[in-house]
Structures are given as structure tokens and as C-alpha cells.
Amino acid sequence: MxxxxxxxxxxxxxxxxxxxxxAHIARPANSDRLxxxxxxxxxxxxKNPKGVHYERWNHARGCRRWFNVAxxxxxxxxxxVYKMGEAPPSVTP
Amino acid sequence: MVEAYLxxxxxxxxxxxxxxxxxxxxKSAAGLWLAWRPHRAQVNLRGDAxxxxxxxxxxxxxxIDLPLKANTTSGGGDVKALWLGPDEWLVVARDGREGDLAAxxxxxxxxxxxxxxDNSEARTVIAIAGPRARELMAKATPLDPHPRVFGPGACAxxxxxxxxxxxxxxxDAPTFELYVLNSFADxxxxxxxxxxxxxxxxxxx
Ligand SMILES: [Zn+2]
Numbered sequence: 441m442x443x444x445x446x447x448x449x450x451x452x453x454x455x456x457x458x459x460x461x462x463a464h465i466a467r468p469a470n471s472d473r474l475x476x477x478x479x480x481x482x483x484x485x486x487k488n489p490k491g492v493h494y495e496r497w498n499h500a501r502g503c504r505r506w507f508n509v510a511x512x513x514x515x516x517x518x519x520x521v522y523k524m525g526e527a528p529p530s531v532t533p
Numbered sequence: 534m535v536e537a538y539l540x541x542x543x544x545x546x547x548x549x550x551x552x553x554x555x556x557x558x559x560k561s562a563a564g565l566w567l568a569w570r571p572h573r574a575q576v577n578l579r580g581d582a583x584x585x586x587x588x589x590x591x592x593x594x595x596x597i598d599l600p601l602k603a604n605t606t607s608g609g610g611d612v613k614a615l616w617l618g619p620d621e622w623l624v625v626a627r628d629g630r631e632g633d634l635a636a637x638x639x640x641x642x643x644x645x646x647x648x649x650x651d652n653s654e655a656r657t658v659i660a661i662a663g664p665r666a667r668e669l670m671a672k673a674t675p676l677d678p679h680p681r682v683f684g685p686g687a688c689a690x691x692x693x694x695x696x697x698x699x700x701x702x703x704x705d706a707p708t709f710e711l712y713v714l715n716s717f718a719d720x721x722x723x724x725x726x727x728x729x730x731x732x733x734x735x736x737x738x
Contacts, residue, residue, distance in 0.1 A: 448603050448619050453675035455692055501697050502690045503603070503618035 445521050446499045447507050460496035462486045463508045464528060490514055494528045542571030543657055543718035549736055556735040564665030564732035567725055570658040574631035575712070576624040578614075578638060580647035587645055594641035595624060595634060604689050606701060615688045615701055623652075623699065623712070656699075657718050661725070662708035665732035670709060672728060674700070680707075694724045 442454040468474055468482055487493070493513050498506050510520040510531050519531040549569055560566065580587040582601050592598055597608035600616045607614050612634065615623040624634055631653040638649045661669060670678040673693045677683060688701040698721075699712035713721055726734065 449689070450603070452691070455675055501692050503621075504690075505618055 442516060442518070444497065444509065444518065446502060446505070447521050447523050448503045448505055449499060452499070452502055456499060456501040458498045458500040460498055460506065463494045463496045492519065492531050492533055540572070542569070543715040544569050544571070544722055547719075547722065552736040553738055556737070559733070560735040560737060562733060563735035564663055565661065565669060565729045565734045566663040566666075566737045567722075567729070567734055568660040568662070568737050569722075570660060570710070572628035573653065573656075573658055574624075574626040574628060574634060575651075575653045575656060576631060576635050576638065577617075577650040577652045578622045578624055578647070579620055580642065580645065582620055584645075587642070587647060590641040590645065591638065594637040604687055606686055606688050609703075615699060617690060617699070628653075655714060656712045657715050659711045659713060659718065659721065659725070660703075660708055661711060662706045662737075663732070663735075665729075666707050666709060669725075669729055669732060670700075673724075674698075676700070694721060694728070696721055 443451050444454060444457055445451045446457075465482070468478070471479065474482070491512060491514060492510055494508060494510050496506055497509050498504065506524050508522050508524065508526070508528065509518055510529065511518050512533060519533075520529045522529060556563070578591070578599075580591070582588070582599070588599060595612050597612055597614055599614050599622050600607040603616055603619070605616055612624060612626045612630070615625065617623055624638070626634060631651050635649050635651045642649065667678045667680075670676070674691050676689055676691050683689075683702060685702050685704055685707075688699065690697070690699050692698070693700065693711060693713070696713060696717040701710045701712070702708070703710055711721070
């Protein structure tokens with residue numbers, strides 16, 4: 441069980457949250473000119489790091505807001521939590 | 534507002550009035566008091582908390598300042614506001630006020646980037662009180678119910694026995710009011726009867 445610090449509500453248990461996968465994936469502006477390979481890369485291909493991962497979480501059973509989390513996929517340690525639209529903080533494990 | 538003759542709360546079939554009568558003599562010995570508050574005006578309000586014009590218009594419409602601190606409430610006389618999110622509140626009052634509260638808010642917020650939605654028929658209220666109420670809260674929710682972090686004036690959206698709920702601690706008894714979706718109310722009441730057994734339950738008014 442993770443204790444996740446929602447940037448609005450403070451620390452809450454993992455059961456209240458839903459993970460939304462990798463963060464900071466921008467939708468290509470020129471999607472009509474992309475090849476199928478480029479489009480599928482945007483749609484489906486995700487990083488799968490062993491270590492720090494920047495991901496989106498939703499406080500689904502709480503304030504229902506989306507935010508970002510920098511989490512270590514090995515230790516589950518949460519290094520940073522930051523709001524949507526904010527730049528990812530640099531994290532040294 | 535639903536026509537009165539169609540209106541039946543989700544726990545109506547449980548014959549709680551006769552339970553209240555039967556449990557009366559046992560109330561002082563019970564550790565947990567359960568009550569059902571079937572209908573309440575509940576208006577969902579969304580808007581920009583950092584906009585003084587929005588906050589001012591709400592104050593003018595319903596007479597209270599919205600709580601801006603996360604997981605807190607404001608007001609509490611006729612009208613009360615529960616913080617649900619950084620731009621979302623639940624305005625509650627006695628049953629029957631939903632129409633005039635929503636109309637007053639809509640009028641005051643006309644032209645602003647805001648939303649007013651009457652959600653009164655979505656949820657019912659179950660009150661949990663008594664000397665062992667905090668122990669039951671600890672068992673039902675992942676929240677920390679210790680008075681150091683959760684006291685009167687605190688509210689939270691969380692899971693209660695796996696169902697989504699809004700919890701509002703209304704006094705030091707302590708009394709916790711649980712806003713739950715009508716369709717979950719019967720399940721939650723059954724869960725409370727079972728989980729609260731060890732504290733000795735009295736159903737109260
Ligand atoms: Zn939250």
C-alpha cells in the first residue's frame with residue numbers, strides 16, 4: 441500500500457487513487473501527416489524504466505483531480521508530486 | 534425535485550422508526566449510534582476559488598464564504614458548504630431548499646465560468662455517532678480519524694467499506710455524517726450493522 445500525497449488533499453492511501461500511466465506525452469500537433477508507425481508510437485509505446493518514472497495519477501475516490509508523481513518503480517519511493525501543467529522536477533535517486 | 538408521492542428513501546424498507554423505538558432504552562449503553570437522514574438539499578457548485586468575484590457572488594447568493602482550505606467545511610446554520618476539490622463544493626441544507634439555493638446561485642453566477650447542479654436525489658445521509666464511532670471509522674475507511682487530524686469542520690471524500698462516500702464530522706460527540714449514493718445505502722447499512730456489532734449499536738432519531 442502506497443501513501444500518496446495528493447497535491448490538494450495531502451497524504452491518502454493508494455486505494456483512493458487510479459494510476460494513469462506515463463506523464464508528459466504530448467499529442468502530436470500534425471497527426472494528419474504522421475505515418476502509422478509514428479502514430480502508433482504516440483498511442484502505444486511507453487517507457488518502462490527500472491527506476492524513476494514520471495506518471496499521472498488521479499485522486500479518483502477523493503478530490504478527483506489529476507496530478508503527476510515521480511515514483512521509483514523498484515522501491516515505490518515517491519520523490520515528488522506536482523500539479524498538471526508543471527514541469528517535471530529533476531530527481532536523483 | 535421528485536414528486537413527493539414517488540419519493541422513497543433507499544432505507545425505507547428497513548422499518549427504522551420501529552428500530553428507533555425498540556433501541557431507545559439501550560442507547561446509553563450502546564457504543565455506536567446509527568441514524569438515517571433520508572433527504573437533504575445538495576447542490577454541487579464549481580467555480581474558480583481564486584476569483585474574488587466568484588466567492589463574493591456565492592456569499593451574496595447563499596450567505597456563506599466557501600471553504601478554500603482542502604477537506605474543510607464552512608457555514609453550518611441553514612446552509613453549509615463542503616470542500617470537494619480545489620474548484621468544487623457541495624452546498625447542503627435541509628430538504629426542500631435545493632430549488633431556491635440552486636436558483637440563487639445560478640442567478641448570482643450568471644455570465645461567470647461556474648456550474649450549479651442540483652444533486653439532491655443522488656445521495657442519502659447516514660449519521661454515525663457515539664463513543665466508539667471513531668473506531669468504526671478506522672475500520673471502514675483509509676482515513677486517519679484521530680482527533681489530531683480529523684475533527685469537527687473536517688470533511689473528506691474517500692472510500693467507506695469500499696463504497697465512495699463524503700464524510701463530514703459535524704460535532705465532537707463525535708458525529709460523522711456520511712453522504713452515500715442511494716444505490717449503495719442499503720449495502721452500507723447492512724455493513725454497518727455487521728461491523729458495528731462489536732460496539733453495541735442503537736439506531737437513533
Ligand atoms: Zn485529492
